[in-house]
Amino acid sequence: MTDRLHRATLPAHLAAPVTPAEVGIVHLGIGAFHRAHQAVFTELAARATGDTRWGILGVTQRSATVRDQLRPQGGVYSVLTAGTDGTSLDLVGAVLDVAWPAEETPRVLSTIAAPTTHLVTLTVTEKGYCRDADGGLDVARVRADLEALSVEEAGTGAAGAAPSTTAIGLLVRGLAARRRAAAASGEDRPVTVLTCDNMVDNGRVLERLVHEAVDAALPGEAGDALRDWLRAHVAFPCSMVDRIVPATTPEQRDAVERELGVRDEGLVVGEPYRQWVVEDRFAGPRPAWEEAGATLTSDVAPWERAKLRLLNGTHSLLAYAGWLAGHATVAEAVTDPAIAARARELLFDDALPTLTPPDGADLHAYGESLLERFANPATGHTTLQVSMDGTQKIPFRWGGTIADRLAAGAVPRGAAFALAAWSEVVRREAAAGRTVDDPRAAELRDVVEQVGNGDAAAAPPADVVRALLALPGLLPDGAGTDERLVGAVVAEAGTLAERDAVAVAGRSEQPA
Template identity: 45%
Template sequence: MRRLSAATLKDLPPEVPRPGYDRTACTVGIVHLGIGAFHRAHQAVYCDERLAAGEHDWAICGASLRSPAVHDQLAPQDGLYTEAVSGPDGENLRVIGAVKEVLVAPEDPAALAARLAAPETRIVSLTVTEKGYCHDPASGALLHDHPDIRHDLQHPEHPKSVLGFLLAGLRRRRAAGLAPFTPLSCDNLPHNGATLRGLLLELAEASDPALARWIEAEVPFPATMIDRIVPATTDVDRDRIAARLGLRDEGAVICEPFRQWVIEDRFAQGRPRWEESGAQLVDDVAPYEEMKLRLLNGSHSLLAYLGYLCGHKTIAATMADEPLRRLARIFMDREAGPTLKMPPGADLEGYKADLIARFANPGLQHRTWQIAMDGSQKLPQRLLGTARDRLEADAPIDVLALALAGWMRYAGGRDEQGQGIEVRDPLAPILAEAYASGASDAERIVAAFLKIADVFDSDLAGDPRFAGSVTAALHCMLEKGAAAAVRETLARLDS
């Protein structure tokens, strides 16, 4: 079957929307680092709509920092791909044209550095996940002994890390007398703009203090909050989409109808009019960011670990399990929700109700295993901050403790039937060792996990209320199984 491309756009079925603007007349104004499925289903869709509205200087150059997979998907397709929006009423297809160029940093780092330094580049956005920031999630400090950071300090003009590329681009712009681009973090990190700023300045101080002073004075780092559920695209998805398009699309992305993007309106050289495509431009993202991290991401992790251990392969299947569905709503209402401080007019109850419906969407096959990846990097933001606030208020953490116990059980690498779990996590060997060292004793397992400083900082690890709650939850899980632990937790909360 022929591939989707600029040459074959005319052969699409008439009911499939496609770019109606002249893509050859569009110039690259945004470089995006980490051009995975989420970016293509979220920020690139907003940009596609702005290009269609006539803002032709905001096309995207996407860059992969590790694998050539996305380049190999999109390059033969001239950057075109399908957004497949799957909801309870079916699936709607649209071809997105915002991505004009795709680079692979390890194959040609000079090309990416040149694109970052180009006068037309005004925004450099990134979705590189928590581990891409080369930092300690517990403390927020730059990991100076990270192999990529060590390399970038020794070879600043040939970087490997995200931070190294940003610094190389800004260094070139300063030397050329150009205004800086705006680094725009779109990752699920608390205070992602400030976090990125602090890490980049720390790297700059270690390599070029004068550049650090220029960045401090000239470069804004807006915070953002992004929200859309984007499961991994499978071969079954690609086959289904190809049958409808009459063309093969290796870069298709699957997503839910809902989307949200909240952005602090601070840019060095302007921005697209994203607000005309539904983005919220605000003075302070923090309340929305915390709402999403603690309600959506926290609930997602809870459902992923407990759902997986209960035998469910997807979040939709997990939500069809009534005790787990109830547990998610109780977590939002009783534990995560009360820690939030939302601005006037924010509809917290509506947001929670929407989350329950979104998680249950049968059109999305979002795998529990996929969401469970990189727990050591995610949980400090998604669950531990909530636990800390609850304990400071002397409030119970029953559901939080059960979620964390589920993560520890999952990270041990064996499910309840004794089958191996493919644990994808930067600390996977350390987590497995901690679990094994406990010899199936919940108290010893929890004590071993709490010694992992990359995940748990000392105040939480040293709180006997925290350790005791997680130990009790894990003991029940080891003795009776995850499903029974969920039922017993619900019974205790209902009493």
């Protein structure tokens, strides 16, 4: 049996990773993206400066898988950079360990509270923020953590005795534990909470959700001390992240094992492109991420808006349209001339006119580069993977573009096609008796069944479009019922449905 990669026995032919002296960062949501993005920036910053205070305790939310991959390896893993011109392999040692809250909530809380920890970072995807349709905190989803917070703040139970079930709940409990530890020691212990997920104004959104959680768990005077401490000692800067990080395949693990001579169960894969823009608003010390290529700025909003509307918006269009056309990957979808033309329409006709370029940025060139990046077959992003969680992504990826173009008197044709493709995916999955992967999946299925009078297969595409666009929280106020947009989406959905009917008829006529 092949030995595992480990910090104590590193392959000699690759540059040795850093060995952090302590944990300085707790990261919630340590999936492949974090390991191929922020952890890499932290690694490179430590190599450039020799500052080893910034070891990462990763927290895996849904299962123990990442913990079980990295803990036997001492946290070290490799990053395979896969481009059209070949691949390269690097070792990363910034992660010291991984904890799973189902079994290790006390450890996570105490590490967030520790004086050596200066940052809590997050990549938990849009749905990990437990928001309701109006964007506020869905208290029911975090109730168990809020009840635990109430017990911990009252001093009637040990911190972490109740395993955390949500990232937001874990974060708030961790911040409360830090306040209690600061009060006991007589220290201030400021901390920065840095979200790296794809949401407009993401830092402010997270700050509001944290305060809503405290209000729900500790109303009135009971929560005053915690609320005051949060305002005085916690910063919530915004950030924008960009790197395509597909799922790692067994074939890639086997290829890397042959190169390393040991098995790396923590391997992640990323494209060559890597960008991180961070609002320079910290409550305390931080890694020198700018030494690794990150951009520190006073205003992330222009970068964030451009990335969401251009990259993420186009990525979702390619996923839904590619899924309908039978393409397994985004790389296949973007090389389909018909789909590529609609992607260019969304990029350059709809989104680009709504954007103010950040200083020094050429957004038209950025848009062209996106199509090239999406076409990189090495990234392997599947249309199924990117099409997940549509109701959580659409408001940020298409909503702003749609609202701005309608306000300017223009109908966003590319965005209308994208919405139609999403609507058709929802309708066809419901008609087939399947459920889309979405936090509002039951609601989406119910909409289609109601339109079809109890039979999802009988639901007319145009009526499904009208019902879906009117869902609360999907599109900015008024956009989902604007007849200019609705009419365009209905027409696009009709065309997609007709093409599907023709294709089905053609398949049924083929000899057995």
